[in-house]
Amino acid sequence: MELLKIILAVLLPPLGVFIQAGLGKQFLINILLTVLGYLPGVVHAVWLIAKSNAPQH
Numbered sequence: 001m002e003l004l005k006i007i008l009a010v011l012l013p014p015l016g017v018f019i020q021a022g023l024g025k026q027f028l029i030n031i032l033l034t035v036l037g038y039l040p041g042v043v044h045a046v047w048l049i050a051k052s053n054a055p056q057h
Contacts, residue, residue, distance in 0.1 A: 002049070002053055005019055005020060005049050006046060006049055006050075009042065009045035009046050009048075009049055010042055010045075010046070013030055013033075013034045013038075013041035013042050013044065013045035014027065014030050014031050014034055014041070014045075016045040016046075016048075016049060017030040017044070017045050017048055017049075020045075020048055020049050020052055021048060021052075026048055029044065030044050030045055030048075
């Protein structure tokens with residue numbers, strides 16, 4: 001499932017963020033970043049997905 005989220009985040013960054021975090025602040029930030037430049041949106045989406053799935057210490 002995580003691989004699918006990352007693939008979606010690369011293809012359509014806001015969709016990947018929506019699946020991970022739902023509608024909210026992160027989703028709006030990602031839409032703004034994607035509009036300003038595709039690559040910042042991808043980086044933000046992948047970072048958000050990776051951060052959410054990282055083991056907690």
